[in-house]
Amino acid sequence: xxxxxxxxxxxxxxxxxxxxxxxxxxxxxxxxxxxxxxxxxxxxxxxxxxxxxxxxxxxxxxxxxxxxxxxxxxxxxxxxxxxxxxxxxxxxxxxxxxxxxxxxxxxxxxxxxxxxxxxxxxxxxxxxxxxxxxxxxxxxxxxxxxxxxxxxxxxxxxxxxxxxxxx
Ligand code: IMP
Ligand code: MG
Numbered sequence: 001x002x003x004x005x006x007x008x009x010x011x012x013x014x015x016x017x018x019x020x021x022x023x024x025x026x027x028x029x030x031x032x033x034x035x036x037x038x039x040x041x042x043x044x045x046x047x048x049x050x051x052x053x054x055x056x057x058x059x060x061x062x063x064x065x066x067x068x069x070x071x072x073x074x075x076x077x078x079x080x081x082x083x084x085x086x087x088x089x090x091x092x093x094x095x096x097x098x099x100x101x102x103x104x105x106x107x108x109x110x111x112x113x114x115x116x117x118x119x120x121x122x123x124x125x126x127x128x129x130x131x132x133x134x135x136x137x138x139x140x141x142x143x144x145x146x147x148x149x150x151x152x153x154x155x156x157x158x159x160x161x162x163x164x165x166x167x
Contacts, residue, residue, distance in 0.1 A: 021050075031053050036100070061076040073103050083112075094120055121137075122151070148164050149161065
């Protein structure tokens with residue numbers, strides 16, 4: 001597999017820090033952060049360490065991708081944190097077609113949070129099939145399949161500390 005780096009680790013770290021400042025500014029007090037497994041595990045871990053507000057963290061695992069193609073949506077593991085009347089930040093690795101985040105957003109909204117915002121490190125706007133946008137986006141990219149910083153191709157590449165496209 002040949003990789004071409006499109007975002008280096010310095011730019012990633014810098015952008016994550018900038019996003020954490022925006023998030024701190026907007027959420028004035030407690031943040032209920034919900035990460036989507038597995039892709040968001042690194043991003044969540046980096047974000048929370050920059051944020052000075054009290055942060056409660058939980059994760060949800062859903063299935064939506066096999067290889068490069070979307071498959072059936074299933075909740076594999078739900079949150080246990082009570083988010084009713086709370087300010088929630090849903091964090092994922094990438095906003096692609098938007099199918100996953102639309103479903104997860106509806107599930108979280110059904111739990112009556114006070115507010116719900118979405119944050120992804122990568123956005124591929126040209127791939128969108130659902131009317132959904134993230135409130136905080138690290139980088140907008142072209143329609144390339146990328147790995148690194150939590151993102152994988154069939155399990156490979158999550159541990160890279162940069163983002164690369166597969167060429
Ligand atoms: P969506 O439902 O099409 O928006 O897809 C969201 C999920 O697909 C993400 O959480 C990723 O797990 C996966 N995905 C989409 N594009 C990529 C990519 O370029 N690289 C790795 N995973 C991706
Ligand atoms: Mg994912």
